[in-house]
Amino acid sequence: MAKSLACADMGMAGCPGSFTVETEEELMQHVQIHAGVAHPDLEITPEMGEQMQAVIKTV
Numbered sequence: 001m002a003k004s005l006a007c008a009d010m011g012m013a014g015c016p017g018s019f020t021v022e023t024e025e026e027l028m029q030h031v032q033i034h035a036g037v038a039h040p041d042l043e044i045t046p047e048m049g050e051q052m053q054a055v056i057k058t059v
């Protein structure tokens with residue numbers, strides 16, 4: 001089982017970023033690194049963290 005998250009699911013229309021890794025912790029790290037590069041204006045708020053939890057898929 002792996003965890004998967006796509007930027008498009010987070011409301012980032014047009015971003016092809018998607019991540020599939022083994023753990024939710026790792027997923028958060030990937031998202032943070034990606035956000036820093038691709039979405040530098042994006043602030044990761046607690047609300048956004050909750051939203052992420054909601055759209056994470058187990059694949």
Ligand SMILES: [Zn+2]
Binds near residue numbers: 015016034
């Ligand atoms: Zn993105």
